[in-house]
Amino acid sequence: MSSNDTTMTRTTASVFNFSSLIKRDRFAGLIVILLIIAALQVASLFAPDYIAPPPLLIAEKLWTQILPLWDEILVTLIRLLVALVFAMVVGTVLGVVMGMLPGLRPYIRSLVVIDTGIPALSWMLIAVFWFKEPEIRIFFIMSVILIPFYALNVFDGIRALPKEWLEMCESFRPSRWQVLRYLILPHIVAYVFTTTRSVIGYATRMVIFAELIASAVGIGAQMGLAQANFDIAAVFAWTLLLVVLNILSQSLVAVLEKRVLSYRPEVEVR
Amino acid sequence: MNMHADFSPVETQEPAILIDQVNKQFGAVTAIENLSFHVNRGEIVSFLGRTGAGKSTALNLIMGNMSPTSGRVRVMGMDPNKDFRKLRRTISVGFQTDRLLPWRTAIENVELGLQILHYHKAEIREKAREWLARVNLADAADLYPHELSGGMRQRVSLARALAIDPEILLLDECFSQLDHVTSQTLRSDVSAVIREYRKTCLFITHRIDDAIEMADRILVLGAPARLLLEVSPTPEDRTDRDKFQLLHDKIADALGVDS
Structure with missing residues (x-):
């Protein structure tokens, strides 16, 4: 050459x-x-600092005031995790029931569709009226908001189950429980992961919102406090932290998904 | 007989499969018209017909997935639709497409039927390994379906059907998606296994060559499904080129296709 x-x-x-x-x-x-x-x-x-604080001031706030409040951050993360896992389990059960029991399907679907039509703010205000304990309020708000996502996506997953697989499985004459165990549950795992990935950002926003309205502890409550003190640099710092936490949680779910669904071939579109 | 599985094969003196004056209507459409035939135990019978001749409907009736509009369907003396669960482990099916579950490796796919029939864990793995080896896929046990070729996938699928040691094996055009060479090799391997284990086999196909080479008896179906011709190929029909062609032409004539 x-x-x-x-x-x-x-x-x-x-x-x-x-x-x-x-x-x-x-x-x-x-x-x-x-x-x-x-x-x-x-x-x-x-612009003045209370409108647009300089990035260095935000970084300083984050380091000196926000990160030391790790217990508040932890409370929010635990609330998020508990609500997400609960919604995942209950939503998956509802989705499976809709998919496997045609008699109950229209009732559960109507309930879920009505739930999705209720604004998050309505649930938050209702929770404040109904429950005294902040933890129950937040858990309730998060659950009623997140469960429909899992229920509807899992139901969609069951509807998308190839009929050929079902016929193959049924050729061995299994019980209903065996169809669920060997065919339906492994098939819907991918749908549960997709739902989790798509709702985790929304769930983070909702838990902050719920904390702002219904609790005195957690990131949402701290952001409310910063707003009350006209401390916009702290609001920006909390927001930055939330963005980082969101990216980290999305990445964690993506890693788990890749590991659990390792059987799927990587497809690259040119 | 396997003492570990929760269902034992059905014991009866009746033919393995009996179809007696069966009609099947779907609304105004007649899929099967006054069809009668039987398959004796240990016999390989080929069901030959053009696309839309009602072969799959007949298969579904035998599997018990539907009941006939009129007439009688019996599998080992039982109504496969009403006695659906009693025929566990009696019937197994090899489908046109492999229908492997993508989240299971080759060996785990073979294990599916054994798990459904509640075999012991150790026995499940042992039998699955044995059947994978029997279809020459011992080295591919831990590969996922997307890592296997079409022929390998179909072999896994057949191993899965055979692993439960069924009395009756229904093969629904299970070589038709493969290229000619793979199809021929696989057909001859499966044929050898079926004869070695003395299985009853109803082999559905639209390929005349496949039917002649594999079956003890060929039932030629017209549309809607009714018997047009019944022939029993001799060993010479398979080995002698002229005799093979003669039989081929006879079946093609009955089907109304160009030989």
């Missing part, structure tokens, strides 16, 4: 690497974060 050819190959390779780099999610995410920080810095030059 001549030196010219080598140079050309290198140039092509470096162009290719750069083009693949700018398409990467992490690279794009980093660029967007830098742009947001720059925009905030520029805004802070023209």
Whole structure:
């Protein structure tokens, strides 16, 4: 190969690497974060601190005031986890019942559809009236909001079950329980993961909202306090923390999903 | 007889499969018209007909997935629809497509029927390994379906059907999705296994070659499903090229297709 050819190959390779780099999610995410920080810095030059605090002040708040409140953060995360697991179990059971018991299907589906039509704020206000204990309020709010997502997606999963698999399974003349155990439950695992991934961000927002309305402890309550003190830098710092927590929880679910559903081939569309 | 499984094979002197003056209507459409035939125990019978001849409907009647509009269907002397659960372990099916469960490895797919029949855990693994080896897939036990070729997947599927040691094996065009060479190899392997274990087999196909090479008796169906011709190929029909062609032409004539 001549030196010219080598140079050309290198140039092509470096162009290719750069083009693949700018398409990467992490690279794009980093660029967007830098742009947001720059925009905030520029805004802070023209607006007072209580409107647009400089990024350094937000970072300082995060480090000195927010992170030491780890117990508040932990409370929110535990509330989120407990509600998510409960909604997953109850929603999956409801979805399976809808999928396997046609007699009960229209009743449960109507109940779930009505539930999805009720605004989250209504549930929060109702919870404040109904329950005295903040933990029960938040658990109730999160459950009624999240259960329909699991129920409807699991039901969709059962409807999408290939009829051929069912016929194959039934050729061994199994009991209803065996069909559930060997066919339906493994099949809906993918749907449960997809639901979890899609609701985790929404659930995080809802738990913060519920804490703001119905509790004096947790990230939502702390954000309410920051708002009452006109401490916008703290609001930004809490928000930053929530974004990081959300990305981490999404990544955790994605890793679990990849591990549990390792049987699925990786498909890449050109 | 396996003492560990919760169901024992049905013992009766009646033919393995009996279809007696059966009609099956779907609304105004007649799928099966006055069909009668039987399959003796240990016999390999091929069901040959063009697409839409009602072969799959007949299979569903035998499997007990539906009941006839009129007439009598018996499997080992029992009504397969009414006595659905009693025929556990008696019937097993090899389908047109492999129908492997993607979350199970090859060996776990073979284990499915054994698990449903409550075999002991150790016995399940042992039998599944034995049947995978029998279909020449011992090395592929831990591979997932997407890692297997079409022929390998179909072998796993047949191992799954045979692993429960059924009295009757129903094969529904299970070689038709494969290329000619794979289909021929697999057909000859399965045929050898069925004869070795003296299984009763009803083999549904639309390929005349498959039927002649595999069956003791061929039932040619017209549409709607009714018997047009019944022939029993001799060993010479399979080995002698002219005789094979003669029988092939006779069946093709009955089916109304170009040989």
